[in-house]
Amino acid sequence: MRTWRLDCARQTLVLTSDGDRLPEVVYWGRPLPAGEDLQTVARAYAIDVTGGMLDRNPALSICPEASDSFPGQPGLVVRDGQGVVLMPRLRFVDAEEGSALVLHFADADLGLRYMARLAVDPDTHMITSSARLETDDPVRLDWLAAPVFPAPHLSDEMIDVAGRWCGEFQLNRTPWSAGIRFRENRTGRTGHEHFPGLIVPGREATNTQGQAVAFHYGWSGGHRMVAEELPDGRRQVQFGHAGTTDAATGTVFETATLYATYSASGLNGCATAFQRHLRDRTVSFPDAARLRPVHYNCWEAVYFDHDLPTLKDIATRAAALGAERFVLDDGWFKGRTDDRRALADWVVDETKYPDGLGPLIDHVHAEAMSFGLWFEPEMVNTESDVYRAHPDWALGAADQIPGRQQLALDMSRPDVRDYLFSRIDAILRDYAIDYIKWDHNRVLPAPDAAQTRGTYALLDRLRAAHPGVEIESCASGGGRIDFGILQRTHRVWLSDSNDALERLNMQHNAALFLPACVTGSHVGPRRCHTSGRTHDITFRAWVAAQRHMGFEMDPRELTEHEASVLRDVTAWWKTNRAWMMQADILRLDSADPACIAEQQLARDGARFVVFAGKAAASEQIAPRPLRLTELVPDAYYQIDLVNRADAPDLSRGSPALKEGVLTVSGTYLMQHGVTLPWTFPDRIWVIEGQRI
The missing domain is CATH 3.20.20.70 (Aldolase class I)
Incomplete structure (x- = not known):
């Protein structure tokens, strides 16, 4: 059995392969101890066999193979130049281990070579992965998934992103069930309708707490997403180019980069990984020192x-x-x-x-x-x-x-x-x-x-x-x-x-x-x-x-x-x-559904700003306290209402923040929260905070 692991301070990803077969992800979550026996992890991961099943469970590998009787969506669908469907049986050739893990597999009989590349960024906590297929003779590619990840079992729903012109970034919450959640964008561009992202929150996860995994496919053409629950209960997530969008035959095909991350601090942990990786690793500004101009x-x-x-x-x-x-x-x-x-x-x-x-x-x-x-x-x-x-x-x-x-x-x-x-x-x-x-x-x-x-x-x-x-x-x-x-x-x-x-x-x-x-x-x-x-x-x-x-x-x-x-x-x-353009944007869990709130936290944690927008009339009379997040519990923070002059005449009371600056602990702000003045819908409060 071959084993590999990728680690950062937030997560461990373990891959193991049975003999020369393609590897599968047998662990993805909180960091494992350095001495963890990965062969034992692989054996502990294996599920039982019972009636109505094959005598061995086909691997949910990084490229599930139809030739192995895999019961779900395969990771590769390819035809020869005459249109005959090929059934690859990829076997181990080589592994390169360094700043990235590069795995090489091949089917010598069919003249196919498959390469998967995986790496984890120690600072942004982002896993990047991609797949490449090379062939001796020209073939037609119907589908090539980036390396396939498992989805967590203790999750009741998935969140993907839809939208329309002037109504982008609408979140869909779909319950997990047997079968496929299949989304394919065939418009030729990323699209208002199909942003290539998926979040799988753990049961009871919120913006600020609980476990979650998330994915983004970094490609500007059409894409396909498959989130599938197999009959045996295992779950897989696949991303790749939209099917058959490589119209001509060829001998080299590559996926775009699939970005993936695990969080033990709610959806915000995934969000900050994407934000940091995009800002610090992906975008290259002509003058990085230049402040963003108005x-x-x-x-x-x-x-x-x-x-x-x-x-x-x-x-x-x-x-x-x-x-x-x-x-x-x-x-x-x-x-x-x-x-x-x-x-x-x-x-x-x-x-x-x-x-x-x-x-x-x-x-x-x-x-x-x-x-x-x-x-x-x-x-x-x-x-x-x-x-x-x-x-x-x-x-x-x-x-x-x-x-x-x-x-x-x-x-x-x-x-x-x-x-x-x-x-x-x-x-x-x-x-x-x-x-x-x-x-x-x-x-x-x-x-x-x-x-x-x-x-x-x-x-x-x-x-x-x-x-x-x-x-x-x-x-x-x-x-x-x-x-x-x-x-x-x-x-x-x-x-x-x-x-x-x-x-x-x-x-x-x-x-x-x-x-x-x-x-x-x-x-x-x-x-x-x-x-x-x-x-x-x-x-x-x-x-x-x-x-x-x-x-x-x-x-x-x-x-x-x-x-x-x-x-x-x-x-x-x-x-x-x-500092704001380098800050983490943290979505807050608002007790009032009418309040859409976020906290922008400086990279050193020393200051923050909260934007609390009132998107509708509240069901209750007075604002509920708004809990903050990711503060130092035993530190003290000075908080101030930047736009207190915007309080309307119907705000007739004297909540402390309306009257002046407050100094309270991080524990108080995260456990009880900030008490805001009353305001009309379509208004926003802006709160500055600084650690003292």
């Missing part, structure tokens, strides 16, 4: 109606509010008067900008802001010079259903990528641009992994040529958010909805995977353009201040009171951003 985007101020004097006026007003970056959105290029024309013709519109973008950029720089520009490189309108010259560049059939009046370019073609690089590169060389908003406003006509690989190649080439340019991933808002695209970009636009109430919940759920520093959140117009709701400026501003703060409205609409509030909240965010 962002201004002009889209909801002017849409396609670009006018230089108006944009200069807006830029001046945005800078006065505290903005440090100005982003010119859609509508700046030749012939772009609406969303039906000109996509792919990436030349500055001489009608709107007779002297080019230089005068606007110079004005933005004079206001002490950097300049960013919108592109949608992967798309084309039929009403464009590019499409008229190259209709064959469009992906899919000529009679396909368009989306947002546009088609997708075939990013697998080198000539398409060369053209896009030349146009974008020219703009970046001609103008002082340090930011790109990279949009993607329609799903693909068919899922195709080559499309994603082509987009990655273009992004990699542009980043190599312009290493100082920061890139935002936007796909009609949150339609392409994953660790794969974030290896090449630096910020995501979580949603096209700037509705602060919708954002409050979306940001809360997205924090299960995303840190604040990459999550764009903007103060929108007084009346939200996507929901029609009107929210007070204090609520809009503080919700945006929970993440990478920005504005996306016409600043000319602001009253002096609104401008004053926005300046004050922005100044507060600037004062705190250095």
